[in-house]
Amino acid sequence: xxxxxxxxxxxxxxxxxxxxxxxxxxxxxxxxxxxxxxxxxxxxxxxxxxxxxxxxxxxxxxxxxxxxxxxxxxxxxxxxx
Amino acid sequence: xxxxxxxxxxxxxxxxxxxxxxxxxxxxxxxxxxxxxxxxxxxxxxxxxxxxxxxxxxxxxxxxxxxxxxxxxxxxxxxxxxxxxxxxxxxxxxxxxxxxxxxxxxxxxxxxxxxxxxxxxxxxxxxxxxxxxxxxxxxxxxxxxxxxxxxxxxxxxxxxxxxxxxxxxxxxxxxxxxxxxxxxxxx
Numbered sequence: 001x002x003x004x005x006x007x008x009x010x011x012x013x014x015x016x017x018x019x020x021x022x023x024x025x026x027x028x029x030x031x032x033x034x035x036x037x038x039x040x041x042x043x044x045x046x047x048x049x050x051x052x053x054x055x056x057x058x059x060x061x062x063x064x065x066x067x068x069x070x071x072x073x074x075x076x077x078x079x080x081x
Numbered sequence: 082x083x084x085x086x087x088x089x090x091x092x093x094x095x096x097x098x099x100x101x102x103x104x105x106x107x108x109x110x111x112x113x114x115x116x117x118x119x120x121x122x123x124x125x126x127x128x129x130x131x132x133x134x135x136x137x138x139x140x141x142x143x144x145x146x147x148x149x150x151x152x153x154x155x156x157x158x159x160x161x162x163x164x165x166x167x168x169x170x171x172x173x174x175x176x177x178x179x180x181x182x183x184x185x186x187x188x189x190x191x192x193x194x195x196x197x198x199x200x201x202x203x204x205x206x207x208x209x210x211x212x213x214x215x216x217x218x219x220x221x222x223x224x225x226x227x228x229x230x231x232x233x234x235x236x237x238x239x240x241x242x243x244x245x246x247x248x249x250x251x252x253x254x255x256x257x258x259x260x261x262x263x264x265x266x267x268x
Contacts, residue, residue: 016250020224022231051257058203060226061105062098063115071119072093078126079089 006030008041015045019052087129087138092122094237096139099210099222100146106203107150117153121146137215209259213252220245221252 006014014031017023023031035042063071100121104114124145125132132141210218220238223229224245231242240248 013246013250016253017246019253020249022246047257048253051253051260054202055206055225058199058206060098061102061111062227063101063118067115068093068097071097071115071122074119075089075092075122075126078123 004030004033006034008034008038011035011038011041012044015041015048018045019048086134087125087132089122089126089129092125092138092142095219096142098226099139099218100142102203102226103143103207104146104150106200106207108153113153117146117149121149124149139215139218140211143211205260205263206256209256209263212259213255217248217252217255220248221256224249 011031011034014023014027014034018028018031031045035045097118100118101114104117105111108114108117121142125142128145136144210222213221216238220234223234223237224231231245235242235245238245
């Protein structure tokens with residue numbers, strides 16, 4: 001039975017990993033089980049999910065590989081000099 | 082505090098996207114943003130001998146980038162003629178003031194409100210990310226913004242997967258706290 005129960009530290013990490021879809025079914029079960037008897041972790045998980053929703057709505061812009069390569073070339077040329 | 086050494090070869094991969102996001106939210110032009118980021122790196126290389134190692138690489142690069150953005154706006158504002166064109170448009174047209182409607186966004190439109198909120202949130206988040214320890218910020222951005230695989234990040238930083246998740250978790254907790262404080266201060 002012991003392996004089904006996790007402490008709050010482990011639960012909070014699982015909560016974070018869940019936001020990135022990194023949990024397997026066992027971990028999901030353990031996390032849910034912990035939340036059923038821990039109000040603090042349940043509340044933290046809700047905040048974590050809210051924060052993730054906000055992050056997902058933000059428009060992150062990343063440079064394309066070609067853009068990065070152009071800059072890398074310029075840096076490499078400068079370093080050669 | 083241990084001295085920080087510059088590793089220019091890794092600048093683009095480590096800070097490229099972060100600096101690009103920082104710039105694009107301020108200049109609103111992807112091509113100009115790319116140029117400014119590129120110029121920032123080159124300016125960093127040129128003044129590398131002046132880097133004392135008191136701050137982190139990222140903080141130092143951001144300070145250079147901020148100056149570049151200020152210079153960019155100075156250049157734009159020094160270009161003559163813009164104001165006259167607008168004034169002419171105002172005085173010659175019978176539909177005086179229409180240009181304002183074209184330029185200004187309708188704040189009652191929910192999409193505009195949403196966009197403004199996103200921009201404010203984005204800026205607040207950038208400021209909070211800037212307050213994180215460099216390692217935390219880099220790993221958080223790589224996982225959340227760049228969507229890199231856990232393995233890839235672990236290899237780059239030479240850490241285990243469990244270390245990575247602890248770092249991301251701590252970064253998120255600090256960010257949530259920081260955002261909360263900012264929101265309460267501003268409202």
